[in-house]
Amino acid sequence: QKEVEQNSGPxxxxxxxxxxxxxxxxxxxxQSFFWYRQxxxxxxxxxxxxxxxxxxxxxxxxxxxxxxxQYVSLLIRDSQPSDSATYLCAGGRLxxxxxxxxxxxxRLHILP
Amino acid sequence: xxxxxxxxxxxxAKRGQDVALRCDPIxxxxxxxxxxxxxxQGPEFLTYFQNEAQLDxxxxxxxRFFAERPEGSVSxxxxxxxxxxxxxxxxCASSPGPRDTGELFFGEGSRLxxx
Numbered sequence: 001q002k003e004v005e006q007n008s009g010p011x012x013x014x015x016x017x018x019x020x021x022x023x024x025x026x027x028x029x030x031q032s033f034f035w036y037r038q039x040x041x042x043x044x045x046x047x048x049x050x051x052x053x054x055x056x057x058x059x060x061x062x063x064x065x066x067x068x069x070q071y072v073s074l075l076i077r078d079s080q081p082s083d084s085a086t087y088l089c090a091g092g093r094l095x096x097x098x099x100x101x102x103x104x105x106x107r108l109h110i111l112p
Numbered sequence: 113x114x115x116x117x118x119x120x121x122x123x124x125a126k127r128g129q130d131v132a133l134r135c136d137p138i139x140x141x142x143x144x145x146x147x148x149x150x151x152x153q154g155p156e157f158l159t160y161f162q163n164e165a166q167l168d169x170x171x172x173x174x175x176r177f178f179a180e181r182p183e184g185s186v187s188x189x190x191x192x193x194x195x196x197x198x199x200x201x202x203x204c205a206s207s208p209g210p211r212d213t214g215e216l217f218f219g220e221g222s223r224l225x226x227x
Contacts, residue, residue, distance in 0.1 A: 099157045
């Protein structure tokens with residue numbers, strides 16, 4: 001059974017600080033990993049994807065992947081109240097006919 | 113429209129009724145996924161199509177759930193004899209294909225309430 005695990009939170013972070021979100025996965029065959037943001041009552045939207053070990057930066061967001069530890073993280077710098085949402089970690093097999101598995105999500109609350 | 117379209121957005125059913133949820137993916141997208149999202153939970157995989165072929169239906173909770181995509185575009189998720197535990201948001205997502213980045217484009221979802 002392929003699983004993606006996340007701490008459900010809520011994670012409370014002061015405005016302007018760094019928010020750190022973590023995720024582990026069970027399937028060593030997973031090659032592609034995604035972070036989606038979901039506002040209450042809305043659908044998930046992609047923030048970042050990462051395939052290679054190491055860091056990937058996009059604006060205030062940095063995704064980190066460690067395949068040996070089966071660990072994925074998302075850092076949000078200079079957190080804003082608009083970052084308050086549920087963050088979903090997901091994994092799958094790139095270039096394969098396979099499903100994308102989601103974690104249960106971490107609720108992030110940015111304190112003004 | 114340019115995005116994934118789902119209908120109905122809201123559906124209230126009495127226990128035992130059959131329901132059908134429709135998904136119209138982004139034009140040209142090969143892959144189509146259905147997920148079930150209960151309140152406060154992440155999306156749970158139900159089934160996956162590549163064109164008209166249903167490649168994985170391992171997430172369908174029971175034989176009351178059935179999905180099809182007969183012409184490789186619009187898909188329908190059918191739930192027979194609905195039960196209260198079927199109450200959830202049903203999300204449809206599409207992607208260009210298995211050799212793309214893997215990004216899923218989600219519709220707004222169909223919220224099913226079974227009384």
